[in-house]
Amino acid sequence: MNKEKLNYKIIERTSGTFQGTLQTACLEIYGEKELLNQFIYSWLGVIQYIGQSPFRKFHKRKNWFIEISEVSELKEINILETEIKYQAVRSQGPGGQKVNKVNTAVRATHLPTNTSVFVMDSRSQFQNKKTARDRLIEKIKLKNYENLKSQIQEKWNHQTDIQRGNPIRVFTHKY
Structure with missing residues (x-):
């Protein structure tokens, strides 16, 4: 071989x-x-x-x-843009009238896994949408890795068998 x-x-x-x-x-x-x-x-x-x-x-x-x-x-994680639902909402916290009047924050939800992130880093809705997508992908990858780690831990727990x-x-x- x-x-x-x-x-x-x-x-x-x-x-x-x-x-x-x-x-x-x-x-x-x-x-x-x-x-x-x-x-x-x-x-x-x-x-x-x-x-x-x-x-x-x-x-x-x-x-x-x-x-x-x-x-x-x-x-391998392949997330299609059609699987993500974006929702524009008002930002939270301090910021005066701008925060209360404009929907710049974005909530992105991956529909198959029901995983979501909320982003209000920027005043730009477009920039927040892009950041939300990146964070959502990272969060799903982390969940996938944690799932693998739990499988490894399960194997380790049965080592005496x-x-x-x-x-x-x-x-x-x-x-």
Whole structure:
């Protein structure tokens, strides 16, 4: 398998108790779809490491288990202008008669997700509309990322459920 055509990005990682160790890591692996699926599915499951831990030299345990699992991919966000509803409203707060008379603030709502933002940064309705669109896209991306993080956390919460009896790969350290 030609792994040079695959790339990765570290999304999140948690350091272990000993220097140079990891407790958990979440990677995004990307590349040609067929090669990517072949690589990922060859590693999904439980991996067994047999050997004395270099970090816990006097520990009796010789079998260490690691689970490699997949979370759903972070979806590419394509927001169409037709999916956004804009509403011009009066600004709030201090500002005198200008604030009370002119509808310059903008509320933008993404209809499929029912996510909305309210912008009154500028005196220009056009500028507020543009800012609202940018903030709405950013807010939806953040929600999508938070959803991915919750999936990762859910996998982490079930780490003690590792099936230790049937590893897909075994690595042995010789003394």
